[in-house]
Amino acid sequence: MTLAEKIISKKMGREVVAGETVEVDVDIAMTHDGTTPLTVKTFEKIADKVWNPEKVVIVFDHNIPANTSKAANMQVLTRNFVNEQGIKNYYKGGEGICHQLLPEKGHVLPNTVIAGGDSHTCTHGAFGAFATGFGATDMGYIYAMGKTWLKVPETIRVEVSGVNERIYGKDIILKTCKEIGRSGATYMALEYGGNAVKNLDMDDRMTLSNMAIEMGGKTGLIEADDTTYEYLALAGVNSSKIAELKKERLTSDYYDEKIQNDAYHGVLEFDITDMEEQVACPHHPDNVTDVSNIKGLEINQVFIGSCTNGKINDLRVAAKYLKNNEVHRNVRLIVIPASKAIFNQAIAEGLINTFVDAGAMICTPGCGPCLGAHQGVLGDGEVALSTTNRNFKGRMGNLNSDVYLSSPAVAAMSAIKGYITNEHEKY
Ligand SMILES: CC(C)[C@H](C(=O)O)[C@@H](O)C(=O)O
Ligand code: SF4
Secondary structure, eight states, X not given: OOHHXXXXXXXXXXXXXXXXXXXXXXXXXXXXXXXXXXXXXXXXHHOSSOSOGGGEEXXXXXXXXXXXXXXXXXXXXXXXXXXXXXXXXXXXXXXXXXXXXXXXXXXXXXXXXXXXXXXXXXXXXXXXXXXXXXXXXHHHHHHHHSEEEEEOOOEEEEEEEOOOTTOOHHHHHHHHHHHHOTTTTTTOEEEEESXXXXXXXXXXXXXXXXXXXXXTOSXXXXXXXXXXXHHHHHTTOOHHHHHHHHHTOOOOXXXXXXXXXXXXXXXXXXXXXXXXXXXXXXXXXXXXXXGGXXXXXXXXXXXXXXXXXXXXXXXXHHHHHHTTOOOOTTXXXXXOXXXXXXXXXXXXXXXXXXXXXXXXXXOOSSOGGGGSSSSSOOOTTOEEEXXXXXXXXXXXSOTTOEEEEOOHHHHHHXXXXXXXXXXXXXX
């Protein structure tokens, strides 16, 4: 069986296989400032009280502080809902991006079902949770009833081997997007494994899971292991709960030759040993090339942040290259830690000083320029290099601009040179 089938089977208390439609209980439901108002509209047609206020998490992250009265009014509506419903897990802005906060605050556990009113909810698959995004209508129903229907997805196994210190989770997932394509995993689960995935820390594993949706994937799963349990302990999950999770650990049957061929829709295998850093070109995250093919392309904005690459290790890597260097005169560098905890850690380690000294602008933890609403909208003809997950036409607020995607390492090196590059004196 695949990991997706095993997680849902465990939830259902019976064996289920891909293709079956089931009704599952949801363990955690999340919406943010962008999706709560429409969720509430549906919810109010069905119920007066959310099914379980302890299991609902509401985060202000997309448009904070509000830049228009419309955005501010959406936040007023959301705050009123939170207070009426007695929702304790409420992050009122500045605490971070929902997909970062949920695991950081211990809301994400292996073998659970997580429903989020945001397409990148698949990020939590990195913890072995069946986590997926829903539209506001479905979220309204989930807030009322605490359950949803799902078709148990087929799975594509992504098996990555090799060792290469220049290659990060972002390079691995961009390469995966290139190979699978924008709709190659529609309504499927991706299951990442192999020694190159096993060697990644949770920050980089979350980067892999985060971009499953860019291939149409329902979720991006990684089986829980000691790296996962260590993260959970730091997130405040108590030791008896972790012991229980270890006992109930689910693993996929990928390495069982007898089962492998039947259970998986497909397998993508690659080795990172000789791989180059990857860059996604406009206007889709599957339009990916080796950095050497695009080297020298001039850029005007670099954004290091988002739910894909705003984590502490991302900032450490970027600071390593930016230390004692200056951002190129034609480039704006915007750095946004993905959460308050990461921001504080980055201050403590001197990373923020490094960024400021290099000429970066630092903004409040949140989505920032990722979706083009504010904080870093591009001008006509401008080119951005961003560590985010999407480079659709107009994504950064201007249809006459181009967005390229890369890892924080390539983004930092390029910010200094003023063009896309993987060259730096520290290499
Ligand atoms: C605004 C929100 C609904 C959207 C999503 O669901 O993904 C956003 O987070 C994005 O990344 O485009
Ligand atoms: S950081 Fe970007 S991709 Fe992530 S939730 Fe926010 S807008 Fe969506």
